[in-house]
Amino acid sequence: MNVLVIGGAGYIGSHVVKELMAAGHNITVFDNLSSGLLQNLFPENGFIAGDILYPENLDAAFARGFDAFIHLAAFKAAGESMIKPEKYSVNNITGTVNILNAAVAHNCKYMVFSSTAAVFGSPQYLPIDEKHPTNPENYYGFTKLDIEHYMGWYDKLKGLKFAALRYFNAAGYDPDGVITGLEQNPANLLPVIMETAAGMRKELQIFGTDYDTRDGTCIRDYVHVKDLAIAHVKALEYIVKNNESLTVNLGSETGVSVLEMLEAARRITGKPIPAVHTGRRAGDPACLYATSAYAREKLGWKAQYSDIDSLVSSTWAVYEKHIKGKGAQ
Structure with a gap:
């Protein structure tokens, strides 16, 4: 498949790109490089320098024709989200709506979204499963849950099939030693x-x-980034094969x-x-x-x-x- 990876120059995104390539997919990365790195890009892939806050950037990207896309372009610092909710509103929510609109306008009907277990808030029981109540306790978690709701509606109204992957802490690096770009300003x-x-x-x-x-x-809960990358590939192949949306937890x-x-x-x-x-x-x-x-x-x-x-x-x-x-x- 031809897959657009939005945020594919970032820490998790670059590992996802590597696994998609290993599975035989054709990859184009879309990234504004605010936290992603040029050194995380693979020369055999296409690269589009663009920003999800500019609909015209996304329209031009999706106009190239993609079967599916991966969305990894949300801000993720829970503490910062409580101090700067406006920053997270604009990037995570408005940016995602721009992505969804560009995707459906160009008939790209499959999406994998990097969600978070922060949608659950404090656990009522452990381990947390998919039926656990969602009650985010930080604004970051709220934005991710809100995006899940948007995807649900776009599924019903526009036929956009999605996989929402809820995980806690991505950790580790490529065991092959190929990806070596350090995260910018890490908080984990x-x-x-x-x-x-x-x-x-x-x-x-x-x-x-x-x-x-x-x-x-x-x-x-710490999950190796290679395990998460494999899950993104498996989730994409699942929703395409079954033409149904999916929300799953990924935990160690x-x-x-x-x-x-x-x-x-x-x-x-x-x-x-x-x-x-x-x-x-x-x-x-x-x-x-x-x-x-x-x-x-x-x-x-x-x-x-x-x-x-x-x-x-x-x-x-x-x-x-x-x-x-x-x-x-």
């Missing part, structure tokens, strides 16, 4: 630990050590605590990685992790690369390359 735990190990940060802040968990720190089903991630990183990197304990952050639940039973049933998907050692070692390999590269300059 693992890259922050890596930046501390690499001397880019003074120390790691651990927010709360008195939670009702096995070691007192928060437990989160176990969860990793902050201290477990930190200790694994110290062991694998051989670095001391200084850390300080600070107070809890408002709105941080003790545990968040999802079941992937439905994804196994519908897509035949399960996490294969999401063990803690694979997550840490594949990420450290990329940071080590950057450290050595700077040393050689």
Whole structure:
């Protein structure tokens, strides 16, 4: 298939592009490079420099003729979304409506959307499944849930079939070592630990050590970015084959605590990685992790690369390359 990957120069997007290529699809990347990187692009793919806030950019892109598209162009910092809701309204909601309108105008009827488990809010039970109530507690999660509602209506009214993939924390890097572009201004735990190990940060802040968990720190669901990329490909092929929309959770089903991630990183990197304990952050639940039973049933998907050692070692390999590269300059 001819597939347009919107946000395909970003961290998750570049891994999705790599898996789509491996599956034999023809790829064109659409990206404004606000957080994506030119070094994440593959020379055999087409590239369109464009912005989802400009309908004319999207119209020109979709006019080239695509069978399907992947949407990975939303802003994703939950904390920032609570301070700058207007930024998230414009990019995530308005930008997505622009994408949907351009797609249906050019008869592109299949879509995979990078959603989030933030649509659920604090868990009423664990592991979180697809039937769990949706009650986002940050504006970022609200925008993603709103987009899911828009897609539902465009399915009913315009026949646009979609797969919404809800996952928590993407982590790790390409095991083949091909994709090496570092995330810009990362906020997630693992890259922050890596930046501390690499001397880019003074120390790691651990927010709360008195939670009702096995070691007192928060437990989160980390899914290797290669596993997520594989899921995007499987989801696309599912909705095309069955001509039906799909919403699934993608989780490792176990969860990793902050201290477990930190200790694994110290062991694998051989670095001391200084850390300080600070107070809890408002709105941080003790545990968040999802079941992937439905994804196994519908897509035949399960996490294969999401063990803690694979997550840490594949990420450290990329940071080590950057450290050595700077040393050689």
